[in-house]
Amino acid sequence: MEKEDAQKQMSFLGHLEELRWKLMKSAIAIIVIACVLFYYTTPVIEHIYLAMAENDFPTYLFFCKLTRSIGLEGMMCANDIPIDLQSIEMTKQFSTNMYFALVGAIVISFPFIFQQLWSFLKPGLKENEIKATRGIVFFSSILFFLGVLFGYYIISPLCVQFFGGYKLSSEIQNNFTISSYMSMITTSTFFSGLFFELPIVIYLLSKLGLVSSSMLKKYRKHALVGILLLSAIITPPDVISQVLVSIPILLLYEIGIYVSKIVEKKKNLSN
Numbered sequence: 001m002e003k004e005d006a007q008k009q010m011s012f013l014g015h016l017e018e019l020r021w022k023l024m025k026s027a028i029a030i031i032v033i034a035c036v037l038f039y040y041t042t043p044v045i046e047h048i049y050l051a052m053a054e055n056d057f058p059t060y061l062f063f064c065k066l067t068r069s070i071g072l073e074g075m076m077c078a079n080d081i082p083i084d085l086q087s088i089e090m091t092k093q094f095s096t097n098m099y100f101a102l103v104g105a106i107v108i109s110f111p112f113i114f115q116q117l118w119s120f121l122k123p124g125l126k127e128n129e130i131k132a133t134r135g136i137v138f139f140s141s142i143l144f145f146l147g148v149l150f151g152y153y154i155i156s157p158l159c160v161q162f163f164g165g166y167k168l169s170s171e172i173q174n175n176f177t178i179s180s181y182m183s184m185i186t187t188s189t190f191f192s193g194l195f196f197e198l199p200i201v202i203y204l205l206s207k208l209g210l211v212s213s214s215m216l217k218k219y220r221k222h223a224l225v226g227i228l229l230l231s232a233i234i235t236p237p238d239v240i241s242q243v244l245v246s247i248p249i250l251l252l253y254e255i256g257i258y259v260s261k262i263v264e265k266k267k268n269l270s271n
Helices: 002-008 012-039 041-053 058-069 092-108 110-124 127-132 136-165 178-195 198-207 213-218 220-234 239-270
Strands: 084-086 175-177
Touching (some): 012 092, 012 110, 092 178, 110 136, 136 178, 175 178, 220 239
Parallel strands (some): 084 175
């Protein structure tokens, strides 16, 4: 208890110093994991990235069986993904390797990074607020990794399948650069993880009184339009892909409304 009081009375420079150490610890964790990923580049590239360019990738097999079972004659079967990857710049393979290792390290170390930042913010909260946010690191990490899995097994394969097979003419071959191929997979997977943090963001905004369940309900239609636009941007231009992406984000929005209601009930009881 005395330690917590001392933290709350810490000077501004003391808080900056503490934040610096939190960020340093996070940076060290990212660098260490990035070095490990960089060392194991070959198996990571072959089994995580290049595997998505093969028509026996689990996502393609699943949607192929699904569309056949509902009488669509395998509309989403990946019979052939004509992708030829190349590197046309001297340093591009190295810089691409650094990029995926860094982003991969951030993804893997997300729970630790969030825990460090939360431990910095936590002393400034009231006792009832600390109780209300118990387990936030665990739940935010679960949501983030669910989003990463969704991005890797749903969004990225759909993009690879569509853009890999799309041609303006049969005379034009798809010879993508390795950086564009890998950055698309890495970026879509990472940002999917961030999108899945929506209930946590709504929870924190509700605690601060910036949003309410009634406000979220009022703007539900606007949110639906925004989600559909977002889905259209991050997925191939076909209805099935957009629906597959929109549904979980809509569910997360509805979960956010429920979470906001719980926060409001607890506030009313405390008052």
